[in-house]
Amino acid sequence: MEKKLTTPITDDQIKDLKIGDEVLITGYIFTARDAAHKLMVEAIQNNEELPFDIKNQIIYYVGPTPAKPNQVIGSCGPTSAYRMDKYSPYLMEKGLKVMIGKGDRTIEFNDVVKKYKGMYLLAIGGIGAKLSQCVVENELIAYPELQSEAIRKLKVIDFPAIVAIDCNGNSIY
Amino acid sequence: MYKVERKDVIENVKRMMLYSVQTLHKEVIDAFEKASDEENNPLAKSILDKILENHEIANSKDIPLCQDTGIVVCFLEIGRELVFDYDLEEAINVGVSQAYIDGYLRKSIVRHPLNRINTMDNTPAVIHHQFIPGNKLIIHIAPKGGGSENMSTLRMLSPSEGRDGVINFVLETIKNAGGRACPPLIVGVGIGGNFEKCAWLAKKAILRPLDDITENEIDRNLEIELMDKINKLDVGPMGLGGNTTCIGVKVNSYPCHIASLPVAVNLQCHSARKDEVILVGKEINNTNNR
Incomplete structure (x- = not known):
């Protein structure tokens, strides 16, 4: 039985979630992958504002295909999470709560998730057509020059994911 | 001597790209169905079923199977009796460019590995050649995920x-x-x-x-x-x-x-996208053939 998660994410919502639990996310999530992470971390290091209020939010590691005229979004499955390990601690320090991606992360990252009482969720890779059916709104909010890597605010309903690192730093891998 | 028209190369490359990003070969679907039947691990079975469901959605709703529509790999088998009065690699790349722009596919190629500026049409493809006997041009394409x-x-x-x-x-x-x-x-x-x-x-x-x-x-x-x-x-x-x-x-x-x-x-990856086409060269009038 899947558990429901609604954004923004509170400590109460995730404190009892364990690795392997299946969740369904409803609310707003923000897309970012390698290039957007680099820019956000540079912004933090230069004491500049981030392009959105990151506190208690979810970042989804995805670079969707462009929406066709009759679509909200194109194919939008997760990209590999380990490439963001270098950047994520800076964002978690600013309040980022949950990350969605695919694959394992570096072992040291488990402690980062624990330190900030966050969570890493796994979405199934390569099923971007199916996952696109959960997205009802799609707004480009920052870094348009990054094309598919720009930051988008997506409204999702019952987006499926699996707990891969829980708030105590336990990992499914 | 024989010739394959440039426009046929372009059209076929474009068609194969658009088809392959949302359709897996039947043998791959059959393999996943068999695996789902034989899988003992419930989570593994559930993922295999979602992969199959994704294929149905991609097909029926015209959405790429995966957001990573890849770097295009192209293997050319070129019949020795063919002549080309155009740049074959350029024609392949025109087909790729048209598919990625007109087909709303993700452009994932950067011009230089270090400056990371997007080429905006997913070109260039990675193209390999081989010569074969005869008058056919066989084009294999695969949008290969990162x-x-x-x-x-x-x-x-x-x-x-x-x-x-x-x-x-x-x-x-x-x-x-x-x-x-x-x-x-x-x-x-x-x-x-x-x-x-x-x-x-x-x-x-x-x-x-x-x-x-x-x-x-x-x-x-x-x-x-x-x-x-x-x-x-x-x-x-x-x-x-x-x-x-x-x-x-x-x-x-x-x-x-x-x-x-x-x-x-x-x-x-499980999104094993590929396609191929055999283009038969048309004979061109040439006095040397008589």
Whole structure:
């Protein structure tokens, strides 16, 4: 039985979630992958504002295909999470709560998730057509020059994911 | 002498790209259905079923199977009796460009690996050529995802490491890749040649049909043994365990130097997209033919 998660994410919502639990996310999530992470971390290091209020939010590691005229979004499955390990601690320090991606992360990252009482969720890779059916709104909010890597605010309903690192730093891998 | 028109190359490349990003070959679908029936791990079975459901949605709603619509790999088999009065590689790239722009596919290619500025139309493709007898042009294309490509490996083994060394290297590659390469995989193994030849062999291997049985007995036995050993690794769909880690292993080999044993392992994710077309050249009037 899947558990429901609604954004923004509170400590109460995730404190009892364990690795392997299946969740369904409803609310707003923000897309970012390698290039957007680099820019956000540079912004933090230069004491500049981030392009959105990151506190208690979810970042989804995805670079969707462009929406066709009759679509909200194109194919939008997760990209590999380990490439963001270098950047994520800076964002978690600013309040980022949950990350969605695919694959394992570096072992040291488990402690980062624990330190900030966050969570890493796994979405199934390569099923971007199916996952696109959960997205009802799609707004480009920052870094348009990054094309598919720009930051988008997506409204999702019952987006499926699996707990891969829980708030105590336990990992499914 | 024979000729294949430039516009036929462009149109066919575009058509194959648009088709392959949302349609898997039947043999791949059949393999996932069989795997789902035989899978003991409930999470693995659920992932396999979602992969199949994704294929139905992609097909019926005209959405790419995966957001990573890849770097285009193209193998050309060029009939020796064909003549070209145009740049064949340029024609391939025009087809790619039209498909990615008109088809709303993701543009994932950057001009230089270090300045990372997008080329905006997913060109250039990576194009390989081979000559074949006759008057046909065979074009194989594959939009190859970055995740599985990133976990692919190449190592120059010492000849003394032999067959066991090859097997261990393949298993190590797949274990290390875990969920990152989006298993269930098709595993392409190249052995022999030299540094670049074995990578080429491995890439060609992932494009072989799943039921293609190699004539070379050494390679054939290696394929059977690797398939069995890989599926006992418990990597499973998306790296979360199960007995479906790969649906095919293809080994290609080539003669090599007495000092060398090159091995390359190219991983194909479960979104095993590819297509091919055979274009028959039209005879062109030429007095030399009389």
